[in-house]
Amino acid sequence: DGGITQSPKYLFRKEGQNVTLSCEQNLNHDAMYWYRQDPGQGLRLIYYSQIVNDFQKGDIAEGYSVSREKKESFPLTVTSAQKNPTAFYLCASSPRGLAGVVKDIQYFGAGTRLSVL
Amino acid sequence: GESVGLHLPTLSVQEGDNSIINCAYSNSASDYFIWYKQESGKGPQFIIDIRSNMDKRQGQRVTVLLNKTVKHLSLQIAATQPGDSAVYFCAENINGGSQGNLIFGKGTKLSVKP
Numbered sequence: 001d002g003g004i005t006q007s008p009k010y011l012f013r014k015e016g017q018n019v020t021l022s023c024e025q026n027l028n029h030d031a032m033y034w035y036r037q038d039p040g041q042g043l044r045l046i047y048y049s050q051i052v053n054d055f056q057k058g059d060i061a062e063g064y065s066v067s068r069e070k071k072e073s074f075p076l077t078v079t080s081a082q083k084n085p086t087a088f089y090l091c092a093s094s095p096r097g098l099a100g101v102v103k104d105i106q107y108f109g110a111g112t113r114l115s116v117l
Numbered sequence: 118g119e120s121v122g123l124h125l126p127t128l129s130v131q132e133g134d135n136s137i138i139n140c141a142y143s144n145s146a147s148d149y150f151i152w153y154k155q156e157s158g159k160g161p162q163f164i165i166d167i168r169s170n171m172d173k174r175q176g177q178r179v180t181v182l183l184n185k186t187v188k189h190l191s192l193q194i195a196a197t198q199p200g201d202s203a204v205y206f207c208a209e210n211i212n213g214g215s216q217g218n219l220i221f222g223k224g225t226k227l228s229v230k231p
Contacts, residue, residue, distance in 0.1 A: 006160075033218075040125055042206060042221035043161075058218075090160055105151060106208075106219060108160035 003027065006091050006109035013078065013085060014117050021076045021112045023091035030096055032074035033106060036060060037088040046089075049074055078114060088113050125204060127226045136194040138225045140207035145188060147209040151219065152181060152192045156203045164192070164205075194227075202229045 004025045013019045023032065031050045035043040045058030049068040063082025068074055074093075078085045092106040130136045142150065148169040153161035167174045167181045167190075174181050180193040190207050206224035 004160075035221075040223065042223045045218060048218065105163050105166060107163065108153075110160045111158070113158075 004091060004093055004107060004109035006089075006112050008112060009110070011112055011114045012117050013114060016080045018077055018079050019085075019114070021078070021089055021091075021114070023074045023076065023109060024072055025074075025093045025109075026072060027093060027095070027107065028071070029093035029107075030071070031094045032068070033092040033094075034058075034064070034066065034074070034076045035090045035092065037090055037111075043090060046076065085114055086116050125224050125226045127228060129228045129230060130197050132197060132199060132229055132231050134197055136192075136197045136201070136227060136229075138192045138194075138205045138227065140190040140192075140222050140225075142188050142190055142207065142209045142222070143220065144209065144211050145185075147211050147220075149210040150181070150183065150190055151208045151210075152179075152190075152205060153208065153221075154201075154203045154205055155224070161206070197227075197229050199229045199231055202227055 007022045033048045034046040036046055037043050044060050046060055046064050047055055047058050047066040049055035052068055052071050055066050055068050063079055065077045089112045091109045094104045094106045096104055151166045152164040154164050155161040165176045165179050165181050167183050172183050178195045182191045194201055204224040204226050206222045208219040208221045210219055
């Protein structure tokens with residue numbers, strides 16, 4: 001099946017711990033995105049990447065880090081600097097990146113729910 | 118899964134009725150709009166999109182209307198079914214944005230009564 005796979009579905013973080021959320025896509029999409037969703041709020045952009053080995057901060061990047069070593073993968077690390085990490089994290093991808101305006105549909109994974117112990 | 122619909126505007130409709138969900142977007146330069154459906158504990162699913170050179174687009178049981186004069190977008194669902202119960206939100210893309218970044222609304226929770 002083609003799509004976007006996020007893992008794990010549920011994740012618990014201890015104080016002072018870094019945790020990494022996985023996002024893999026087999027859609028051959030260029031662009032990938034990470035969003036945070038809190039109850040009653042819209043999706044907020046954390047980081048995005050339009051091409052391998054390049055990524056940009058979104059609106060709420062503080063306390064998070066990403067890498068894009070492969071086209072298929074865009075892992076998100078929630079660092080200990082993120083003081084309020086409890087949220088639902090969504091990864092998305094879309095088919096065009098640089099060398100053209102990206103105005104395509106973003107397709108989402110099923111999400112990872114992160115909680116603090 | 119945990120609800121993502123807390124404190125959202127709620128629309129309650131009877132099964133079989135038509136539903137209209139509204140969205141006011143923020144930027145007059147936005148030229149591309151998407152409606153997503155999100156069921157509890159799941160990721161958003163694409164429903165329908167529309168570009169600013171159109172004012173109406175129809176899909177299967179859904180219609181999106183765009184009024185650029187008042188920066189308003191609506192999603193109409195015909196013959197609403199229990200499976201349509203979810204949070205619906207619109208997203209806009211601002212003209213000239215090279216990153217394809219979408220700005221998402223907060224959403225409306227649709228509840229369908231059997």
